[in-house]
Amino acid sequence: MDHLFRQRRLSIPKRTSELVALIAVSCTLFLFLHTRDLNTKLQRMQGRLNEDITAFNHLTDKIQTERTERAYASAQEHKEALEAIRRHTAAGANRNKPQRTLEAELESQEQAEYQDEILIPEPWQLNNTARAGVELLFFNRVPKVGSQTFMELLRRLSMRNQFDFNRDTVQRVETIRLSPADQQILVSLVSAHTPPASYIKHVCYTNFTRFGYPAPIYVNVVRDPVERVISWYYYVRAPWYYVERKRAFPDLPLPDPAWLKKDFETCVLSGDRECRYIEGETHEGIGDHRRQTLFFCGHEPNCTPFNSLEALQRAKRVVEENYAVVGVLEDMNATLLAFENYVPRFFEGAKDLYWEELNTFNQINRNAFKPQVTEAVKQIVRANFTREIEFYEFCKQRLYTQLRALRDPSIVLPTTSQNVRRKRSQRLRIGRL
Numbered sequence: 001m002d003h004l005f006r007q008r009r010l011s012i013p014k015r016t017s018e019l020v021a022l023i024a025v026s027c028t029l030f031l032f033l034h035t036r037d038l039n040t041k042l043q044r045m046q047g048r049l050n051e052d053i054t055a056f057n058h059l060t061d062k063i064q065t066e067r068t069e070r071a072y073a074s075a076q077e078h079k080e081a082l083e084a085i086r087r088h089t090a091a092g093a094n095r096n097k098p099q100r101t102l103e104a105e106l107e108s109q110e111q112a113e114y115q116d117e118i119l120i121p122e123p124w125q126l127n128n129t130a131r132a133g134v135e136l137l138f139f140n141r142v143p144k145v146g147s148q149t150f151m152e153l154l155r156r157l158s159m160r161n162q163f164d165f166n167r168d169t170v171q172r173v174e175t176i177r178l179s180p181a182d183q184q185i186l187v188s189l190v191s192a193h194t195p196p197a198s199y200i201k202h203v204c205y206t207n208f209t210r211f212g213y214p215a216p217i218y219v220n221v222v223r224d225p226v227e228r229v230i231s232w233y234y235y236v237r238a239p240w241y242y243v244e245r246k247r248a249f250p251d252l253p254l255p256d257p258a259w260l261k262k263d264f265e266t267c268v269l270s271g272d273r274e275c276r277y278i279e280g281e282t283h284e285g286i287g288d289h290r291r292q293t294l295f296f297c298g299h300e301p302n303c304t305p306f307n308s309l310e311a312l313q314r315a316k317r318v319v320e321e322n323y324a325v326v327g328v329l330e331d332m333n334a335t336l337l338a339f340e341n342y343v344p345r346f347f348e349g350a351k352d353l354y355w356e357e358l359n360t361f362n363q364i365n366r367n368a369f370k371p372q373v374t375e376a377v378k379q380i381v382r383a384n385f386t387r388e389i390e391f392y393e394f395c396k397q398r399l400y401t402q403l404r405a406l407r408d409p410s411i412v413l414p415t416t417s418q419n420v421r422r423k424r425s426q427r428l429r430i431g432r433l
Contacts, residue, residue, distance in 0.1 A: 121401070128218070131322075135196040135345060138190060154346070156357075160349055160353070165198055167199070172252070176294070177204055178204070187213050191214070199216075205296050220326050221329055225385045225392055226378050234369060268377050276384075280305045280306060280308065312390060326395045334403055341403075
């Protein structure tokens with residue numbers, strides 16, 4: 001009996017030890033697997049963090065190096081760097097989207113605004129006025145962008161700021177694209193004026209240095225391309241326009257009355273040849289002031305096709321490298337501020353003068369015969385003005401970048417479409433949390 005009892009007592013510790021051993025092995029395996037999983041996740045997070053930091057450091061180091069190595073940094077490079085940082089930030093947000101919180105969204109927004117701030121260039125980097133070789137302002141005005149208003153403003157400023165005011169004479173047939181020989185004549189004519197002086201003419205961008213003359217200070221103004229083409233359409237049909245033309249050139253024939261009475265909406269909706277705006281066309285005539293980019297691209301044949309990619313790219317490059325300021329008609333305050341700050345020799349006091357005489361300036365070249373055009377018709381036309389619209393938005397963004405570079409707290413800029421889209425997407429993400 002005792003023998004059996006001893007055997008029973010001996011079997012109990014043996015089974016208990018096996019159970020303890022099994023539990024220990026199971027816990028060890030579980031901890032090992034959990035630790036390995038955590039380590040893998042940590043390595044992935046560290047890798048993504050290193051990529052974002054490396055990209056950010058690379059871009060900021062590049063900008064800092066360019067600031068010290070050359071005096072005329074391109075604003076386009078700053079925008080490309082900013083867009084690259086935003087892409088990295090957006091990619092990180094998408095990876096961690098399920099874990100985002102309201103606080104994290106606000107912190108991300110503040111970080112993006114901080115990155116915007118540190119990437120704003122200095123004013124001297126955007127000021128092509130310093131690249132001019134002579135105190136000569138050349139305003140190769142685009143038609144129907146308020147250019148006559150700016151011309152009158154310059155005339156009055158010439159008396160205040162002591163510089164000569166000059167403009168081209170009225171021509172029977174105004175040619176904006178010139179042959180190389182005619183370009184040289186124009187350059188020599190403009191350069192003959194004693195500095196400081198201004199010269200105003202409807203003409204494409206003309207490279208003075210190509211003909212051995214010092215570069216002037218280039219300025220211009222742009223307008224929403226569709227609104228501009230509508231304005232031109234009714235401008236050449238206005239009664240007073242032909243009265244003035246008849247006085248200047250008595251033998252000039254009058255146009256067809258049916259053409260004069262044709263309204264823009266009917267012209268577009270009926271598919272009239274005048275209002276089809278076909279990409280690649282090069283026709284030039286009284287009704288063909290469609291190409292705003294032409295005035296910045298230049299006189300070369302590859303600048304003439306309507307809404308072409310090559311003309312767009314060249315026009316952007318010319319603006320970046322040569323123009324002191326390209327104003328925007330729809331934002332007169334920003335335009336005048338930029339003119340005053342980047343071309344003060346000629347535009348000092350422009351903003352005050354304009355607003356003091358606003359009633360007078362508003363009546364210049366106003367067309368009371370231009371009716372309203374519906375948004376539906378405008379949208380039809382916009383579909384054919386894609387690259388012209390892109391150029392207009394490019395000039396607007398450059399103007400606002402120039403003002404932001406001044407870092408003047410009194411300057412309040414309107415919200416750009418890009419910022420509107422970003423803020424809308426942020427609100428949508430926060431709403432889903």
